[in-house]
Amino acid sequence: MQPILKIILSRLMMGLLTLLIVTVVIFSAVELLPGDIATETLGQSATPETLAAFRSKFNLDQPVHVRYGLWLAGAVQGDFGVSLSNQRPIAELIQSRAGNTFFLAGYAAAIAVPLAILLGLVAALYRNSAFDRMISGTTLVAISFPEFFVAYILILIFSVTLGWFPSLADVDGSAPLPERLYRTFLPALTMTLIVMAHMMRMTRAAIINLLASPYIEMAELKGIKRWRVIAVHALPNAMAPIITVVALNLAYLIVGVVLVEVVFVYPGLGQLLVDAVSNRDVTVVQAACLIFAATYILLNMAADILSIIANPKLLHPR
Amino acid sequence: MYYWLSQLREAPVSAWIGIVLIGFFSILAIFAPLIAPFPEIAVVGPQYHAWAAPHYLGTDGLGRDVMSRLIFGARNTVGIALATTILAFLLGGITGLLAATLGGWFDMISSRIVDILMAIPSLIFALMILTITGTSVLSLILVIAVLDSTRVYRLSRAVAQDILTMDYIEVARMRGEGLPWLIRREVLPNAAAPLIAEFGLRFCFVFLFISALSFLGLGLQPPTADWGSMVRESAKLISFANFSTWQTATFGLAPLLPAGAIALLTVAVNLVVDWVLHISSGLKE
Numbered sequence: 001m002q003p004i005l006k007i008i009l010s011r012l013m014m015g016l017l018t019l020l021i022v023t024v025v026i027f028s029a030v031e032l033l034p035g036d037i038a039t040e041t042l043g044q045s046a047t048p049e050t051l052a053a054f055r056s057k058f059n060l061d062q063p064v065h066v067r068y069g070l071w072l073a074g075a076v077q078g079d080f081g082v083s084l085s086n087q088r089p090i091a092e093l094i095q096s097r098a099g100n101t102f103f104l105a106g107y108a109a110a111i112a113v114p115l116a117i118l119l120g121l122v123a124a125l126y127r128n129s130a131f132d133r134m135i136s137g138t139t140l141v142a143i144s145f146p147e148f149f150v151a152y153i154l155i156l157i158f159s160v161t162l163g164w165f166p167s168l169a170d171v172d173g174s175a176p177l178p179e180r181l182y183r184t185f186l187p188a189l190t191m192t193l194i195v196m197a198h199m200m201r202m203t204r205a206a207i208i209n210l211l212a213s214p215y216i217e218m219a220e221l222k223g224i225k226r227w228r229v230i231a232v233h234a235l236p237n238a239m240a241p242i243i244t245v246v247a248l249n250l251a252y253l254i255v256g257v258v259l260v261e262v263v264f265v266y267p268g269l270g271q272l273l274v275d276a277v278s279n280r281d282v283t284v285v286q287a288a289c290l291i292f293a294a295t296y297i298l299l300n301m302a303a304d305i306l307s308i309i310a311n312p313k314l315l316h317p318r
Numbered sequence: 319m320y321y322w323l324s325q326l327r328e329a330p331v332s333a334w335i336g337i338v339l340i341g342f343f344s345i346l347a348i349f350a351p352l353i354a355p356f357p358e359i360a361v362v363g364p365q366y367h368a369w370a371a372p373h374y375l376g377t378d379g380l381g382r383d384v385m386s387r388l389i390f391g392a393r394n395t396v397g398i399a400l401a402t403t404i405l406a407f408l409l410g411g412i413t414g415l416l417a418a419t420l421g422g423w424f425d426m427i428s429s430r431i432v433d434i435l436m437a438i439p440s441l442i443f444a445l446m447i448l449t450i451t452g453t454s455v456l457s458l459i460l461v462i463a464v465l466d467s468t469r470v471y472r473l474s475r476a477v478a479q480d481i482l483t484m485d486y487i488e489v490a491r492m493r494g495e496g497l498p499w500l501i502r503r504e505v506l507p508n509a510a511a512p513l514i515a516e517f518g519l520r521f522c523f524v525f526l527f528i529s530a531l532s533f534l535g536l537g538l539q540p541p542t543a544d545w546g547s548m549v550r551e552s553a554k555l556i557s558f559a560n561f562s563t564w565q566t567a568t569f570g571l572a573p574l575l576p577a578g579a580i581a582l583l584t585v586a587v588n589l590v591v592d593w594v595l596h597i598s599s600g601l602k603e
Contacts, residue, residue: 018437144584149577255439285449292442
């Protein structure tokens with residue numbers, strides 16, 4: 001077998017193993033809950049018969065490992081059980097909201113990634129210029145400012161003062177795409193501003209690292225234009241670190257979305273998670289956490305694997 | 319000590335801005351009851367009073383003085399963030415140093431636990447644990463400290479492993495020094511600079527994390543004054559903002575004040591951390 005395939009397969013297995021352990025951790029969260037779920041849901045006045053019926057309905061009379069197996073098997077098929085607070089199936093609650101969340105994260109990524117790489121290239125091209133220093137400055141701002149601060153500044157400018165965009169993004173999947181893009185522009189912009197700085201800095205650093213290498217000097221001596229040296233000669237070799245940082249930031253985006261959704265009252269998974277935590281609706285929290293954690297782990301794994309693929313040294317072993 | 323004082327004289331303007339801001343916030347936090355014109359949770363005026371004497375930053379939806387609550391917020395939010403960071407450092411630092419010096423099964427097990435904790439995004443993990451434990455100050459501190467200690471563990475373990483390959487460690491071991499002596503006298507002094515910088519960064523992270531949880535309504539609970547929950551409480555006002563008159567403009571600024579305080583303190587700490595990192599890396603301009 002090719003060694004690179006072996007590495008990728010082992011990373012894949014590691015990722016899936018991590019995911020499996022994380023499901024165990026998330027599942028045990030409910031086990032740690034003090035008190036008996038059946039008595040808590042049905043109230044103190046419930047007869048022993050109704051309690052027994054409730055337990056057998058939700059498999060609470062089974063041993064822990066059997067319940068874990070049932071829960072995992074259900075989760076894989078998209079069935080997360082029922083909400084503790086209103087007895088509705090969680091899959092129903094989650095389906096459209098997860099779609100909304102991924103839509104928003106994808107929207108932000110579609111703006112942030114190309115913009116960050118482009119600006120990073122420009123910063124590398126004109127390093128130590130005013131533009132370059134400005135980019136270094138924005139990184140500090142981006143890691144220091146809480147998401148909601150950025151969000152409220154944007155609302156104040158673009159929604160309240162200028163009136164260009166709505167401050168509430170209460171739009172769901174049924175709206176036509178242009179309207180959806182328009183109404184979710186401010187939340188997407190907030191997340192773009194937060195994740196862009198890091199990607200920009202890494203792009204710039206990766207390119208500048210390469211600029212000292214002899215083959216770049218050779219290209220420059222041949223009289224190739226500077227932007228061409230950077231875009232055609234340096235960029236392909238800088239791809240591995242850039243891809244890694246992009247994937248890591250996408251993983252961050254998935255988590256950062258929770259706060260942004262709450263600010264803009266966007267009907268997404270993050271909003272649902274926060275509501276469920278304040279109602280202490282554990283089964284819903286479990287399902288939402290599982291989706292967030294799985295996305296995060298898969299994106300991190302993708303970052304790992306892509307950076308291996310993008311590294312030409314591993315593609316052609318001696 | 320003398321070294322740091324001499325460095326302080328040569329510190330760049332950015333570091334000085336950071337130090338002054340941190341000093342300002344510390345004074346607010348320590349002397350909050352003396353500085354604040356009104357008590358933390360008392361209703362002292364009409365609801366949504368405009369920015370005028372005696373309520374220079376207005377009052378909130380219950381008629382509490384916003385300026386006093388901002389000052390007490392410095393004490394509550396920063397105090398809890400500081401306690402959490404210290405706890406995270408003790409936990410992560412000690413286990414990390416032990417893992418590096420002891421090695422073997424202790425290193426194996428603790429590293430795997432940290433791997434698993436870090437595989438789940440910390441906001442998601444914290445939300446899940448807080449569902450079970452409920453949102454009390456103590457559980458907040460413990461949960462965030464444990465989650466955050468994973469990064470400290472990784473760093474201190476890596477730094478200590480680097481140091482442990484040095485010759486002087488070998489010499490100390492051959493001299494027959496015990497483990498506590500090794501850690502205290504050989505490893506810690508050499509690991510101090512990166513750990514101090516990390517402390518600043520961790521503090522920022524914890525501080526933003528607690529503010530975010532409070533903003534979501536899952537952190538510090540009312541009526542405690544706290545910047546994150548103040549943003550949450552005044553967020554609705556922003557849609558009434560109107561820059562035609564000063565009176566209505568203040569509505570827009572209401573959520574920005576506490577949020578800005580959070581941002582300002584984080585920027586200040588980062589400025590100082592940058593400077594410490596710069597010194598400890600030994601780079602000269």
